[in-house]
Every structure is written in C-alpha cells, then in structure tokens.
Amino acid sequence: LQQTKACLDSYFAGYGLNPAKLPSYTDYIHTIVSITTHYGPSGVDIFCSYEVSVENCLGNLFNSPCMAAASFQEMYNMTTEESWEYSTDFPVRTYMCNNKQFMKDNLACFDDVIVSHLDERKKCSSAVETALKNVKDGDYCSPWGDFVKCNDDVYTKHCGQQVKG
Template sequence: MKTSIFLAVALLTVGTAAQYSSVMYCYSQFFTAYNLTVGAHFTLPSFADFAYARGKDELGYNNLNVAKVCLIQNALSNCVGGYSSYINPTDFPKMFNVTQSDNYAYIEDFFIGIYECQTAYNITINNFYCLASIGKNGFNSIAKCEAQLNTDITNKVPICVAENTFVKCMGDVYTTYCGADVGAYMCNIENIALTHVLPQCVPTLINCPAYST
C-alpha cells in the first residue's frame, strides 16, 4: 500500500548503545507476535516476509483482524516511546542488519502504523472492507500512479515534485473506490512516509483534504 522512491538521507541523530538496545528489544518482541524472529547479527526478517505474516490479519475476514494488528503495532510504538527519533534511515541500519530497501520500508511502516492505529484508527476500522479490497479492485489505477512516478523519476523530474504527483494520484484512486475520507487517509499516509524517508520534501508536501468528521 505504501510506495516511495527511497533516497539515502543523512540525519543528525546519534543514539547510544543503550538506546539502540531498547529499540532492538522492542522489535524483537514485535516480531514474536507474528512468529518471526530477529536473526543472527540482528538480521531482520525481509519486509516481504513480515508483510505476508501480518497480511494474514490485515486482509482477514473482518475488522477484528485489523484491531489485532493495531494492538500489536501499538505495543511496538509504546515500547519504543521516546526513542522513535532513532527510527530513521541513518540509525535503523546501525541497530539491525537490513537491506537498504527494507530499511526504508520498516521506517515507513513504523510511523504509518502509528497513524493507522492511533491518529486515524476510526477511519482504518470503519473502512476496513474497502481498504482490504482496493488492492484488487483498484489494481490498474494504482499501477498507473506507480508507472507515472517511475516515468517522472526516469525523466529527472525533481523527486519532491514527482512524489507529490504520486501522492495526489493515490489519493484520487482511493477517493474513487472508497470515498473522500479514505482518499484523505491515503494522502496523509503517503505524506507520513515521505516525511520520514525524504525529509527534504516536507516543506513542499501537498495539503491533504480534511476529513468529513
């Protein structure tokens, strides 16, 4: 559901060994909930494997499955607490052995999870069935958004401009299939991802529509 072009960004945070250890413990407990483990040399499961394990609940038969996902996600964010500033492209690979693409995917996922399971929890739960089906029903439309992003990158369109076009496209797709509130929800999710993996784009992020309630 989240797609971004990932560029390495040097951030200025530097955690201590104790702070890193706290975050690492939290993730170890988090993965246990999905019958996954942190491997030798603190190697994380591939993000694809993690997403598959979690997806069994996210795409389950009813929104109780998503409620379970959010309980697990909130336990992680509560455990990490004030150390969430170390979940960034520079510090995360200092804690874990992770590929570059998975590094960004896990960072995005952490902060998007907070939005989905706390800030916009009611939107997540109340629109579960449409959110669970749009990957299939809106597949071609989403693919067009992704293709346009790739074309823009190839044509050397400034990355923040290209990403904003993508965010607008995705918001429009979700609005078409699931309504205006879900379109705004997706816009906010994409902006959260950009905030944490491409912080240079923050000043020019598009303004997402307001929720109806």
C-alpha cells in the same frame, strides 16, 4: 539503539517473525494483512495492540533517529530500500491505529492496496528516500509531506474519495 532494537524485536516476535532474520518487507506486510484477512475488522484491533505496545516500549524513541531508515539498516542488516520501507511503515501504522474505525470501515480496500498495489506504494518510498538525500537547506520535513500525498493519491485512486486524507 539497544532499547530500540529490544522493543522492535519484541514487536516482530509478536507477529511470529524471527528478529534475527526479518522477512522481506513484502512478506512482513503479508503477515500483517493475514491477520485482518483472518479476523476481519477485529484484526485491526490485534495489529493496533502490537503497534501500541511498541510505541509504549519505545516512548520518546519512537520519533527519534533511532526509528530512521539508517537505524533499521544497522539494527537488522537490511538493504537501503527495505530499511526505508520498514521505517516508514511505523508512522503509517500509527496513523491507521489512531483512526481505527475508519480503517475498519475501509479494510477490504486498504488490504487490497497493500497487497496488490505495493509497487505504487514503493514509488512513494523511493521518492521520499531520494528527496531526503537531496535536502540542501536542512528541511527534512517537506519530503514527508510529499510522501503522505503520494500515498494518499494511491489509496484514493483505488478506494475512492472517501479515504482522502
């Protein structure tokens, strides 16, 4: 976990956050959204540069248990809910940054969903957390499909069919 934490600490510090006392997930999201609010579509390039940096720093650790909720809980002494929110945020940001132009084209709506409809997105995180705890056959992938669909439904509801995954 040491390398993972070092990479994440650097990532969070890039946003001006204190890794020793990370803010609530909601405040973290507001920090990221403030970049796109201030810089517009070029703000996507800014937060994606942070995302690429942390992915490069982590290498194979990016898709390892070190980036799971339990690890965030251990590294940052977070609540279970916050650790799930932070840990599930990274794959979402990877997807966003791999589809930058799409993000830029729909930025205003996405920012609105992130800020104004956080409660709906949290339901998706809570559902996947429950589903993962209840896995009995070792299939830890299926709950993530439901998580993606849940978020897809939230964004489609507020941004229209053009954002459907």
